[in-house]
Amino acid sequence: MATRAGMAIQTTGSGTASAGTDKGMGKMKSQTRVVVIGGGIAGCSTLYHLTQEGWTDVVLVERNELTSGTTWHSAAQVTNFGMNQTMVGLKSHSIELYRELASDPDYPINYHHGDGGIRLANTEAQMDGYRHFASMARGMGVEFEVIDAEECARRHPLISTDNLIGGLWDGQDGDIDPAQLCQALARRARAAGAEVYRNTPVIGLTQHRDHSWTVHTEHGDITCEIVVNACGYRVNELGAMMGVHHPVMSMEHQYLVTEEIPAIREAGHRMPLLRCPISDYYCRQEKYGLLVGFYEQNCKTWGMDGIDPHFVNALCPDDLDRTTDVLEGAFARMPALMDVGIHTVVNGPITYTIDGAPLVGPIPGKRNAFCIIGLRAGLGEGGGHGWLLAQQIVHGEACYDTWCLDPRRFAGHANVELTALKAIEDYQNEFRFHFPNEHRPAGRMAKTTPLTPVLAAEGAAFTVVNGWERAEYFKPAPDFDVTHSFRFDESFDLVAQEIKAVQSAVGLCEVNGFNRFEITGSDAEAFLDRMICGRLPRRFGRVGLAYLLNHHGMLKSEATIARLPATDLGPERFWYGSAAASELHDMDWLTQHLGSDEDVQIRSLTNDQTILVLAGPKSRDVISAVSRADWSAAAFPWLSVRECFIGIAPATVMAVSFSGELAYEIHVPNASLYAAYLALREAGEAHDLRLFGALAVESMRLEKGFLHWKADVLTEFDPFETGLNRFVHMGKPQFIGKAALETRAAQGPSKRLVTLEVGSKAAPAHGGASVMLGDAFVGTVTSGGWGHRVQKNIAYGFVSPDYADSGTELHIDLLGDRVPATVVTSPLYDPEMNLVRT
Numbered sequence: 001m002a003t004r005a006g007m008a009i010q011t012t013g014s015g016t017a018s019a020g021t022d023k024g025m026g027k028m029k030s031q032t033r034v035v036v037i038g039g040g041i042a043g044c045s046t047l048y049h050l051t052q053e054g055w056t057d058v059v060l061v062e063r064n065e066l067t068s069g070t071t072w073h074s075a076a077q078v079t080n081f082g083m084n085q086t087m088v089g090l091k092s093h094s095i096e097l098y099r100e101l102a103s104d105p106d107y108p109i110n111y112h113h114g115d116g117g118i119r120l121a122n123t124e125a126q127m128d129g130y131r132h133f134a135s136m137a138r139g140m141g142v143e144f145e146v147i148d149a150e151e152c153a154r155r156h157p158l159i160s161t162d163n164l165i166g167g168l169w170d171g172q173d174g175d176i177d178p179a180q181l182c183q184a185l186a187r188r189a190r191a192a193g194a195e196v197y198r199n200t201p202v203i204g205l206t207q208h209r210d211h212s213w214t215v216h217t218e219h220g221d222i223t224c225e226i227v228v229n230a231c232g233y234r235v236n237e238l239g240a241m242m243g244v245h246h247p248v249m250s251m252e253h254q255y256l257v258t259e260e261i262p263a264i265r266e267a268g269h270r271m272p273l274l275r276c277p278i279s280d281y282y283c284r285q286e287k288y289g290l291l292v293g294f295y296e297q298n299c300k301t302w303g304m305d306g307i308d309p310h311f312v313n314a315l316c317p318d319d320l321d322r323t324t325d326v327l328e329g330a331f332a333r334m335p336a337l338m339d340v341g342i343h344t345v346v347n348g349p350i351t352y353t354i355d356g357a358p359l360v361g362p363i364p365g366k367r368n369a370f371c372i373i374g375l376r377a378g379l380g381e382g383g384g385h386g387w388l389l390a391q392q393i394v395h396g397e398a399c400y401d402t403w404c405l406d407p408r409r410f411a412g413h414a415n416v417e418l419t420a421l422k423a424i425e426d427y428q429n430e431f432r433f434h435f436p437n438e439h440r441p442a443g444r445m446a447k448t449t450p451l452t453p454v455l456a457a458e459g460a461a462f463t464v465v466n467g468w469e470r471a472e473y474f475k476p477a478p479d480f481d482v483t484h485s486f487r488f489d490e491s492f493d494l495v496a497q498e499i500k501a502v503q504s505a506v507g508l509c510e511v512n513g514f515n516r517f518e519i520t521g522s523d524a525e526a527f528l529d530r531m532i533c534g535r536l537p538r539r540f541g542r543v544g545l546a547y548l549l550n551h552h553g554m555l556k557s558e559a560t561i562a563r564l565p566a567t568d569l570g571p572e573r574f575w576y577g578s579a580a581a582s583e584l585h586d587m588d589w590l591t592q593h594l595g596s597d598e599d600v601q602i603r604s605l606t607n608d609q610t611i612l613v614l615a616g617p618k619s620r621d622v623i624s625a626v627s628r629a630d631w632s633a634a635a636f637p638w639l640s641v642r643e644c645f646i647g648i649a650p651a652t653v654m655a656v657s658f659s660g661e662l663a664y665e666i667h668v669p670n671a672s673l674y675a676a677y678l679a680l681r682e683a684g685e686a687h688d689l690r691l692f693g694a695l696a697v698e699s700m701r702l703e704k705g706f707l708h709w710k711a712d713v714l715t716e717f718d719p720f721e722t723g724l725n726r727f728v729h730m731g732k733p734q735f736i737g738k739a740a741l742e743t744r745a746a747q748g749p750s751k752r753l754v755t756l757e758v759g760s761k762a763a764p765a766h767g768g769a770s771v772m773l774g775d776a777f778v779g780t781v782t783s784g785g786w787g788h789r790v791q792k793n794i795a796y797g798f799v800s801p802d803y804a805d806s807g808t809e810l811h812i813d814l815l816g817d818r819v820p821a822t823v824v825t826s827p828l829y830d831p832e833m834n835l836v837r838t
């Protein structure tokens with residue numbers, strides 16, 4: 001199994017229980033460990049993989065026959081391409097599994113593995129993207145090839161090279177029979193002891209005080225520890241039964257199958273798959289014709305206001321007129337299509353989520369409830385998703401960091417209307433991958449603060465963080481825009497100027513959406529001490545950075561914890577601050593570890609408060625002008641926290657700095673945010689205060705060696721591998737993950753996080769890029785960018801421990817070029833931390 005880190009999750013092989021059964025409507029078990037609801041690829045794969053992880057007392061219930069939702073009519077292409085390593089890894093698992101199933105001598109299934117596939121490109125920017133994805137996939141043991149237009153046409157003899165630069169070749173691509181695949185998975189699961197109940201609709205769910213469930217079906221009840229929602233386009237019917245709404249929307253999606261094309265028979269080999277971001281279609285061989293699927297601009301949501309209960313094994317009416325724009329592009333690329341008749345048209349519902357990626361993992365706010373939903377490429381990915389979900393259910397974590405799939409990654413804004421807008425946008429851009437810092441226009445302004453329009457008037461270009469609009473940089477003119485690219489873009493000089501202002505005088509930046517919990521109660525200190533692997537701030541008025549581990553000793557979360565005394569604003573309390581997207585994730589993790597007899601209350605302040613960051617050598621002068629407290633280094637040193645007023649705005653101020661300059665994090669209730677902003681702007685005039693945005697923050701944090709949760713801080717690595725030793729206190733009697741961490745520490749690191757100086761001025765090293773020693777792969781970049789104060793191209797990456805020493809000369813595969821990358825000692829800027837302490 002290829003993993004980035006070799007995380008210690010072991011698959012255990014199939015269970016030893018006696019063979020289970022497949023029951024049309026016969027007698028059901030009344031009790032089991034897991035009930036998987038839905039018998040498409042998602043449910044069948046989950047059931048099979050649970051048995052592979054050793055849990056055999058598991059059942060699947062399906063309202064009709066297996067595969068009677070979307071799965072039966074899928075075009076069923078199986079590809080290895082993914083936008084990140086987790087996606088590539090899980091797709092590789094699908095391919096490995098399907099190959100193994102296809103070669104079963106007793107029950108072979110039809111799988112055209114290895115036809116190959118090409119993603120086309122007509123711009124250099126797209127080609128750069130493919131070069132990056134090829135570099136990224138190498139770390140997962142997958143070799144893509146970036147090829148020119150002539151080579152595309154050589155490998156796919158039906159295509160023209162007009163308006164084509166080249167493409168990305170994936171040699172593993174193919175297609176599979178979806179019904180045979182699901183039957184094979186169900187058969188193997190049953191052989192291991194699982195049971196499958198067909199024609200058994202789930203009509204209700206009841207959760208008990210001990211977090212177990214009763215699943216009510218039309219044929220009786222089943223009590224279980226854990227339920228899994230694998231209901232495809234009926235996801236929210238089941239969601240409603242447990243009181244949740246999932247941000248999943250169905251779109252109508254069509255493909256046609258042609259009559260035989262003589263040139264295909266004559267070619268003597270199967271045609272590779274095509275994915276076309278130029279004209280938004282895909283294509284594969286079907287018998288001796290072609291199957292062409294469309295992502296038309298004039299697309300349609302489906303089932304938004306409810307789904308006919310009788311829509312089973314069913315299709316939507318054909319509507320090829322809607323796809324004319326796309327058809328023309330396909331005809332131009334493959335002229336043979338113009339001379340052949342259409343044999344069949346298929347139009348069926350396909351699910352999309354609010355950010356395009358599936359939702360596979362724990363259901364937010366629920367105990368013992370998981371989902372595997374929003375699959376828009378479920379045949380290709382389903383094998384891998386079921387594998388990662390089963391690992392999460394059985395072991396609490398999977399071998400890869402699954403944040404890109406985690407259902408808790410959206411907090412509070414993922415409603416049905418926004419999901420529909422984003423689903424439409426995503427469908428319209430199916431094969432047009434997001435460029436770095438590309439934020440698409442649908443559904444914007446979902447979460448804002450009173451400052452959003454103020455910053456917009458100041459020229460802010462906005463990025464979106466967990467739905468929040470956050471200033472990215474400030475434009476010199478209203479019509480200024482950047483060209484989306486994997487290289488440095490036109491914002492480079494603007495960011496440099498913002499940083500210069502911060503470094504030489506003072507800057508102000510709004511950081512909204514930052515997650516913040518207030519934790520109170522007589523057991524709050526003992527509880528938090530158990531949750532983190534380091535030390536809590538010992539005194540009131542102090543702040544510290546802390547890390548939370550999972551039970552495998554791996555990094556779960558990162559939090560800034562401030563300790564506040566009792567005041568007229570409230571009792572003694574901790575403020576727990578973590579990444580903007582972590583709210584539901586961290587809330588679940590904390591509450592699930594709370595003892596029933598512990599006196600601890602956790603209250604989210606995320607939507608009520610916003611941070612203003614005041615940074616730079618003049619920041620003390622500015623804050624002193626607007627707040628009556630003593631802001632000297634002696635009275636308010638580095639890592640202090642206090643409640644005060646900024647002008648007339650109540651605030652909680654922390655002496656912490658992500659930029660590495662003297663800085664104050666000013667937490668203000670949203671109702672007073674504008675007042676605080678006006679006061680700071682006015683006081684800042686005397687010191688040339690300038691606004692700065694998220695890109696400047698990103699550059700400065702790279703120079704300072706600070707990490708980003710879910711870019712550099714991953715469940716695949718422990719704190720020692722990540723270089724966070726100073727935040728671990730092994731002398732504590734207990735903390736979550738301690739025993740596992742002791743074992744890991746004794747074994748030594750599998751990888752180490754290093755800082756690299758990259759020898760290129762053309763492009764930043766993007767997360768996922770391969771770090772090489774000669775032709776050998778030795779590591780993976782986690783994040784990178786230009787350090788404007790140190791004038792260096794900086795990257796962080798996990799590399800084999802043998803190559804982690806400062807001075808080691810390596811290379812990064814940067815957009816197809818091997819560029820030098822030297823391991824350097826971090827931080828690169830103010831390593832003695834003098835600036836923040838002055």
Ligand SMILES: Cc1cc2nc3c(=O)[nH]c(=O)nc-3n(C[C@H](O)[C@H](O)[C@H](O)COP(=O)(O)OP(=O)(O)OC[C@H]3O[C@@H](n4cnc5c(N)ncnc54)[C@H](O)[C@@H]3O)c2cc1C
Pocket residue numbers: 037038039040041042043061062063064065066067068069070071072073074075076077078200201202203230231232233234237238253254255293346347348349350351372373374375376377378379380381
């Ligand atoms: C036209 C088209 C072409 C496609 N082409 C491809 C492709 O080339 N490659 C690819 O990878 N993907 C493709 N897809 C997508 C892929 O088919 C889906 O991602 C996948 O089939 C979804 O599987 P699922 O198990 O999540 O959902 P489904 O197949 O819909 O299964 C859900 C199951 O849950 C059951 N269920 C629902 N409610 C209940 C209940 N209350 N009780 C019990 N059971 C319930 C349903 O009956 C159903 O059987 C295509 C989709 C379409 C529409």
